[in-house]
Amino acid sequence: MRNFILGVIITLLVLIVGGLVFALLGFVPTNADSTPPRIETRLANTALDASMERHAPRLTNPVPPTDENLIEGMKIYTMNCSVCHGTLDNKPGLLEKSLYPPPPQIILEPMDDPEWHIYHAVRTGIRYTGMPAWNKALTEQDMWKVTAFIARIEKLPPAVQDYWKKSFGVAPPAANSEGGKEHKD
Numbered sequence: 393m394r395n396f397i398l399g400v401i402i403t404l405l406v407l408i409v410g411g412l413v414f415a416l417l418g419f420v421p422t423n424a425d426s427t428p429p430r431i432e433t434r435l436a437n438t439a440l441d442a443s444m445e446r447h448a449p450r451l452t453n454p455v456p457p458t459d460e461n462l463i464e465g466m467k468i469y470t471m472n473c474s475v476c477h478g479t480l481d482n483k484p485g486l487l488e489k490s491l492y493p494p495p496p497q498i499i500l501e502p503m504d505d506p507e508w509h510i511y512h513a514v515r516t517g518i519r520y521t522g523m524p525a526w527n528k529a530l531t532e533q534d535m536w537k538v539t540a541f542i543a544r545i546e547k548l549p550p551a552v553q554d555y556w557k558k559s560f561g562v563a564p565p566a567a568n569s570e571g572g573k574e575h576k577d
């Protein structure tokens with residue numbers, strides 16, 4: 393029994409020291425311009441969802457989704473988020489392929505997460521990714537406005553859709569999908 397425990401301890405030590413040597417000798421890749429393996433993506437997404445479930449308070453959006461607030465949310469998105477998450481002329485973000493992991497394309501593939509989830513991600517950011525914590529950069533009101541906008545990309549009221557069309561020259565995703573979804577790239 394004592395030998396068995398000693399064996400376990402030595403194995404653990406070898407793994408830890410091996411991992412440290414591997415990292416400290418520079419074998420861990422640090423480039424951001426490659427695609428994460430599928431298993432890594434799946435593991436990380438599952439861990440992220442579980443952490444959200446555990447940590448994110450179930451808040452209700454205190455900002456009413458009026459046309460005015462949604463249009464402001466759209467502007468906040470354009471100024472701060474579109475470079476990674478995709479622009480309102482339905483193109484991928486400039487940095488789509490420049491981060492590890494790559495940023496989800498929220499305009500081309502709208503999210504169906506609840507607002508408390510989106511808000512928590514926006515407010516606190518996502519560690520080990522390029523997703524910043526916006527609580528030091530945007531006001532509470534603005535974070536809720538952009539959250540309201542993101543949560544409704546496919547079901548914006550007509551006036552907000554018109555504003556989108558007029559400003560960016562193309563219709564929002566919901567309007568596109570009515571006439572057979574437009575291609576994505």
Ligand code: HEC
Nearest residue numbers: 472473476491493494495496510513514518521522523538
């Ligand atoms: C510098 C690039 C960058 C910018 C700018 C950025 N994000 Fe992100 N964002 C990311 C990345 C990368 C992820 C993916 C993290 C992951 O894979 O888990 C992400 C994830 C998200 C998610 C999804 C969280 C989840 O649970 O799946 C939301 C929502 C989000 N961002 C909203 C925003 C909003 C709103 C803004 C602007 C206020 C913004 N992001 C600005 C890079 C960015």
